[in-house]
Amino acid sequence: MSGQYAPRAETIVDLDALRHNVALLAERAKVPVMAVVKADGYGHGAVPIAKAALEAGATWLGACSAVEALTLREAGIEAPILAWLYGPGEDLSDAIAAGVDLGVSSMDELRAAEGAAIHLKIDTGLNRNGCPPEEWPELVRAARDHNVRAIWSHFASADEPGDPSVDRQAERFEQAYEIAVAEGLKPMRHISNSAATLTRPDLAYDMVRVGIAMYGLNPVPQQEDLRPVMTFRSSVASVKRTRAGEGVSYGLTWIAQQDTTLALVPVGYGDGVPRGLSGKLEVFVAGHRRPVVGRVCMDQIVVDCGDDKVRPGDEVILFGPGDRGEPTAREWADNLGTIDYEIVTNMYRPRVVRRYVGARG
Numbered sequence: 001m002s003g004q005y006a007p008r009a010e011t012i013v014d015l016d017a018l019r020h021n022v023a024l025l026a027e028r029a030k031v032p033v034m035a036v037v038k039a040d041g042y043g044h045g046a047v048p049i050a051k052a053a054l055e056a057g058a059t060w061l062g063a064c065s066a067v068e069a070l071t072l073r074e075a076g077i078e079a080p081i082l083a084w085l086y087g088p089g090e091d092l093s094d095a096i097a098a099g100v101d102l103g104v105s106s107m108d109e110l111r112a113a114e115g116a117a118i119h120l121k122i123d124t125g126l127n128r129n130g131c132p133p134e135e136w137p138e139l140v141r142a143a144r145d146h147n148v149r150a151i152w153s154h155f156a157s158a159d160e161p162g163d164p165s166v167d168r169q170a171e172r173f174e175q176a177y178e179i180a181v182a183e184g185l186k187p188m189r190h191i192s193n194s195a196a197t198l199t200r201p202d203l204a205y206d207m208v209r210v211g212i213a214m215y216g217l218n219p220v221p222q223q224e225d226l227r228p229v230m231t232f233r234s235s236v237a238s239v240k241r242t243r244a245g246e247g248v249s250y251g252l253t254w255i256a257q258q259d260t261t262l263a264l265v266p267v268g269y270g271d272g273v274p275r276g277l278s279g280k281l282e283v284f285v286a287g288h289r290r291p292v293v294g295r296v297c298m299d300q301i302v303v304d305c306g307d308d309k310v311r312p313g314d315e316v317i318l319f320g321p322g323d324r325g326e327p328t329a330r331e332w333a334d335n336l337g338t339i340d341y342e343i344v345t346n347m348y349r350p351r352v353v354r355r356y357v358g359a360r361g
């Protein structure tokens with residue numbers, strides 16, 4: 001490569017923050033931790049996240065698809081991995097040969113997972129996959145001559161502490177476990193996601209599966225010492241003065257009320273800045289929060305800097321941990337009517353460069 005390449009936008013992924021969060025969750029759970037790295041590590045990069053999580057004490061990895069699990073194996077990761085969602089007829093032989101454990105919710109999946117260590121999934125009330133309780137005894141019986149490592153399930157509303165569904169699901173989970181034990185199985189049990197890990201340590205059983213909290217985003221109302229792992233930053237591309245009465249960006253939806261300085265930032269909805277945040281977005285530039293004015297475009301946004309001295313090349317933070325007063329992924333989510341999971345997971349973008357800080361080795 002020749003010349004200097006300054007990325008127009010980057011996500012900075014703080015692996016020290018990730019390790020801090022994993023250690024906090026492990027300490028809270030007091031049982032082994034599965035680090036969930038599906039969807040490319042919630043947009044943070046599955047392989048570096050998996051490695052840092054293992055360094056910090058996680059002992060398992062959770063992937064959604066078999067392909068995601070194989071990506072981890074191809075990166076040389078030997079820790080146990082569970083993959084839990086595959087389609088009918090999907091060829092699982094590579095995953096099985098690579099020692100990936102598979103979630104099994106039905107007799108068909110039991111056949112498909114032949115040769116793998118399996119985690120039998122009971123539907124305790126989320127009603128997505130998982131074996132319905134009526135079919136559970138048959139599945140458990142048929143699984144006796146397989147390598148059954150665990151039984152497991154997934155909560156619907158653990159992020160609403162006190163929601164009665166949590167205890168109801170735990171009760172059904174225990175009934176399913178009793179049936180498995182009565183059939184001679186001795187599986188481990190796991191049901192808790194991040195929210196349950198933080199609020200219901202009594203339901204940690206033999207392992208917890210943590211995703212969002214490991215990335216430093218708190219899924220529960222109570223305050224937690226979690227550190228957001230991702231910062232989304234860019235820099236000012238150009239600056240100009242504009243006169244009172246001039247409109248800005250497509251549709252001229254914003255009109256300058258007085259003469260002002262506008263900074264152009266080269267990120268838009270093609271880089272993960274939702275167009276739905278037009279008129280509701282602030283960024284942190286030259287030490288202040290400043291409003292983004294007019295519509296968010298595919299490739300750019302315009303920031304009203306008033307009479308501040310802003311220069312091309314100045315750093316612009318779109319979201320980060322919030323320590324310096326910059327917006328957070330949570331703030332974006334609240335303004336959009338979504339959850340921060342979606343904001344960070346959407347940051348896997350070809351034009352946005354990922355940079356890791358705090359890497360070891």
Ligand SMILES: *Cc1c(COP(=O)(O)O)cnc(C)c1O
Nearest residue numbers: 036154193194195209210211212
């Ligand atoms: C995504 C996922 C998790 C992690 O959930 P968080 O809320 O991010 O902690 C755990 N288990 C399963 C089955 C999942 O799909």
